[in-house]
Amino acid sequence: MRTRTTTAAATALTAAVALLLTGCGGSDSSDPKDSDKIAGADSGSSKPSASAAGDDIERPEIKLPSDVENVFEGGTTGDPAKDAVLADNERRINSIDEAITVNAKKYPALKFYSKGDALVSAASYIMSFRDENRSFTGRTRYYDREVTFHKDGAASVTYCMDATQTYPKDGTTGKVDRSVKASPSDYVFYNTRLEKNAKGVWQTTTVSSTEAAKRCM
Secondary structure, rough: OOOOOOOOHHHHHHHHHHHHHOOOOOOOOOOOHHHOOOEOOOOEEEEEEOOOOOOOOOOOEEEOOEEEEEEEEOOOOOOHHHHHHHHHHHHHHHHHHHHHHOOOOOHHHHHHHHHHHHHHHHHHHHHHHHHOOEEEEEEEEEEEEEEOOOOOOEEEEEEEEEEEEHHHEOOOOOOEEEOOOOOOOHHHEEEEEEEEOOOOEEEEEEEEEEEOHHHOO
């Protein structure tokens, strides 16, 4: 009921750049204490912002609304290196959904976990929701996740997404349309490339996706 395909229209890309450089959403506030506050997310699910995995990386906090749930199946692999890659892949997914579903001034996690082409495509995807004044609610499942390390030091993460239990939500009224039926396009296969930066964060640099992927059904 939602997909991660992005629009290639010039207006969407222009808006994406604006999102990255200036932030969007949220009302202005003269109180500096409010500048990093995520509006409408106080009752949401909070993702660890610091070194939950035992590292020393200072990470931006990610909060999703209480009606949005991302489920990452498979748990840990037992390989610390692979688990670190999967953890940052999860954080990237959550950072994108935060930017779609939470009204805030800025989304620091978005640029923290994405760069290059992946950052532009993520911003364009986010703006496709904003341009249509829509959001989503519900449960999204991520599964069949696999990590492959490359000789150049980068890593690939492939995984499936099942969005059959998500529903479109009006960005103004908050009304949820539960009449929308699940379809094959709700099953998407992703192939992503990640590179480890100087801070030790695995940033996603490129993303390719296939909707209605039979391997995910």
